[in-house]
Amino acid sequence: MRVDLHNHTPLCNHAIGEPREYILKAIDEGVDIYGFSDHAPMNFDPKYRMKFEDMQDYEQEILELKDEYKDRIDIRLGYEVDFLDGYMDDRVLNANVDYLIGSVHFLDGWGFDNPEFIGKYESQNIDEIWQKYFDAIEAMAKFGKFNIVGHLDLIKVFKYLPKKDIKIITKDAIKAIKKSGMSIEINAAGYRKPIKEQYPSKELLQMCYEANIPITFGSDAHAIEQVGFKYNQALSLAKEVGYNECVTYINKERQLHKI
Numbered sequence: 001m002r003v004d005l006h007n008h009t010p011l012c013n014h015a016i017g018e019p020r021e022y023i024l025k026a027i028d029e030g031v032d033i034y035g036f037s038d039h040a041p042m043n044f045d046p047k048y049r050m051k052f053e054d055m056q057d058y059e060q061e062i063l064e065l066k067d068e069y070k071d072r073i074d075i076r077l078g079y080e081v082d083f084l085d086g087y088m089d090d091r092v093l094n095a096n097v098d099y100l101i102g103s104v105h106f107l108d109g110w111g112f113d114n115p116e117f118i119g120k121y122e123s124q125n126i127d128e129i130w131q132k133y134f135d136a137i138e139a140m141a142k143f144g145k146f147n148i149v150g151h152l153d154l155i156k157v158f159k160y161l162p163k164k165d166i167k168i169i170t171k172d173a174i175k176a177i178k179k180s181g182m183s184i185e186i187n188a189a190g191y192r193k194p195i196k197e198q199y200p201s202k203e204l205l206q207m208c209y210e211a212n213i214p215i216t217f218g219s220d221a222h223a224i225e226q227v228g229f230k231y232n233q234a235l236s237l238a239k240e241v242g243y244n245e246c247v248t249y250i251n252k253e254r255q256l257h258k259i
Contacts, residue, residue, distance in 0.1 A: 001257040003246050004228060005035035005076060006101060006150065006185055006218025011050045011058055012039040015222035019065055022227055027073050029228030033248050033257075035218075036062050037078035037101050040092040044084060045111065052091065059097070076248060080150055082106065083140035093145045099249035101185070101218075102146030104136045104154065113157045121160045127169070130155055130162040134173040141176035147249050148216060149177055151187040151199035152208075159194045166203060178211045183247045183254070186238060188230040189220035198234055205241050214247045214254070235259060 007022060008015040019036065026034040041052045050058060059077060066075035078099040081092055084106050093100070107129070111117050121129065133155040140146065153170075162169060177184065187199040200208070208215070217234055221227045238246070238259060248255045 001033070001246070001259060002029075002031050002231065003033045003217045003248055003257065003259075004029075004031050004219050004221075004231070005033070005078065005099065005148070005216050005248060006037050006080065006187060007035060007221045007227065008080075009036060009038045009058065011054050012048060012222075013050075014048050017224040019061060021224050022221065023065060023069055023073060023075065025224050025227040027069075029231070031073060031228060033074045033076060035076040035078055035098070035248070037080045037099070037218075040079040040081045040089075042082055042084065042087045042089060042092075044082070044087045044109075045106070049082075052089070055091065055095070059095070076250070078249075081146065083136060083143065083146075088145075097252075099147040099252060100145065101148045101150040102140045102143070102182075103150030104133060104140060107132050107136065113154055115158075118158055121158065126160050127162045127164040129160070130164070130169050134170050138173040138176040141173065141180040141182055144180060146182060147252055147254075149182055149184045150218075151189065151220070152184050153200045153204055156195050156199075156201070157190070157193050166201075167207065170204060170207065174207055174211050174213070177208070178213050181254075183214040183216050184208055185216050185218045186234040187218045187220050188226075188234055191230045191233075192226070198230065198237065202237060202241065205237065209241045209243060214245070214256075215243055216246050216248060
């Protein structure tokens with residue numbers, strides 16, 4: 001079973017290509033279950049997010065494509081939601097979709113994965129940055145509204161790595177994810193970034209496996225050619241760590257699949 005649940009559309013204002021093209025590429029790549037999870041709107045950093053008025057059109061278009069291609073591929077509908085206190089909207093959190101990916105892209109308003117603001121890494125203690133990030137992941141898991149943790153260790157994107165043991169930094173977040181019933185994704189976007197590896201790292205994925213936290217897969221595609229990107233490497237890593245199943249969601253209910 002080939003699964004790819006984290007993918008975007010031009011409505012997020014930084015992806016290119018139409019949803020139909022993504023679907024056709026997914027079919028060519030042999031994907032069995034393909035998910036759209038565009039960046040949900042919020043009243044913060046709207047330049048890179050869907051507009052609230054586009055939510056209905058987005059959902060309707062994906063559902064129409066789901067029906068059109070139902071004999072060729074199983075399409076799922078979701079949102080990637082920023083966990084940011086004061087900016088999460090009930091229209092998104094309560095949307096009638098298959099799943100919600102919860103992601104942390106901001107720390108105290110700092111878009112830490114945006115190259116425009118990379119300089120801030122040089123002016124702060126890197127261990128403190130990492131701890132603050134995983135504290136936010138822990139809080140997101142405890143929030144209880146999301147199904148999937150998006151790119152678990154995104155904070156490594158520019159290869160500013162901690163000196164402190166990663167097991168100490170992440171242990172409370174891992175416990176919270178486990179308790180929440182969330183899954184994590186093996187996200188291929190990191191291969192396209194300075195870190196040049198998947199999210200999460202092998203070490204962190206091993207910790208999730210030992211905690212019995214389920215996995216899913218995502219290309220995090222923002223362009224047609226990125227659909228299915230590095231899937232075989234992600235799959236091999238999952239199996240090497242010990243996983244032989246992955247999860248998907250229908251109406252926010254977990255489905256289990258052999259990989």
